[in-house]
Each structure stands twice: as structure tokens, then as C-alpha cells.
Amino acid sequence: MPVRPPHSPTDFAAYYQLRYQVLRQPWQQPPGSERADDDDHPATIHALFTAPDGQVAGVARLHPAAPGQAQVRYMAVDPTYQGQGVGRQLLDYLEQAARQLGLTECVLHARESAVAFYQRQGYHLVASSHTLFGSIPHFLMRKEL
């Protein structure tokens, strides 16, 4: 399985770099804006997808958000590797980790452009949520694990 947790400082540098490149840089957000306060919390699970050529192709994270509930955040696949199953495998890995923790549902706030991807992975649209950077509508989605 090409998905694993990041371990070394090099892994984590590549992990946050890809998160920044995909989710922050295109909207002119400053370096550091890709970090969340609970990234270093022991309950937060990080996932790194390494391509056969050794490149970090995708990253994502999950944390326990409420009793019985997991939340996925910061899913980012390098554009070079998009559409090749990387996102699906990252999500499968995180959902499996959540099940092992006894969590029974997973929620996320999807960018409008990613809603159809999450629907293919079994998520249902719950409601519209926030708009990021004044221009990216998000939608709350949910899946029974």
C-alpha cells in the first residue's frame, strides 16, 4: 500500500509543501497558512501517498471531531497524479483508521470542485457551508463508516 503516515522531518516537509502547493498557493496565501493548530495533536492522523518514483503524490488528514465522528481535512493530490486513484486510496486509508478507532461516521467540508469526487467515495451532501478566500464554496458531506 503506497499510503502511510509521514515519519521523518523530510516526510513532514514534503507533506506540508504539497498541502500548500495545492490548497493555498493558487490563492496567493502565505507559506504557513497551510498549517492547522491541531496538526500536531496526537489524535490527528496524517496520510502520505508515495508514487513508485518516490514522489509524494498526495496527502490528507483525519481527526476525531465529535463522539463517534471523524473529519477529513486537507486532502491534496499533486496535479500530475490526479485522476489516478491517489485520492481514493488516501480516503480509504483514513476511513479504515477511523473504523479502527471505533468511529462510525466521517464528515468533511468539500470544495465545490471536489463534491463529485467525494460522492463517488460514498459521501452524501448535507448542506452548503463556508466560502474560503471569498471565492471557494464548500459543502458539508457525510458518510457512514
Ligand SMILES: CC(C)(COP(=O)(O)OP(=O)(O)OC[C@H]1O[C@@H](n2cnc3c(N)ncnc32)[C@H](O)[C@@H]1OP(=O)(O)O)[C@@H](O)C(=O)NCCC(=O)NCCS
Ligand atoms: C479532489 C482530489 C482530492 C481527488 O483526488 P484524485 O486522486 O484526483 O482522485 P481519484 O483519481 O482517486 O478519483 C477517484 C474517482 O473519483 C473521480 N473523480 C476524481 N476527481 C473528481 C472530480 N473533481 N469530479 C468528479 N469525479 C472525480 C475519478 O474519476 C475516479 O472515478 P472512478 O471511481 O470511476 O475511477 C484531487 O483531485 C485534488 O487534490 N484536487 C485539488 C484539491 C482539492 O480540491 N482537494 C479537496 C479539497 S476538499
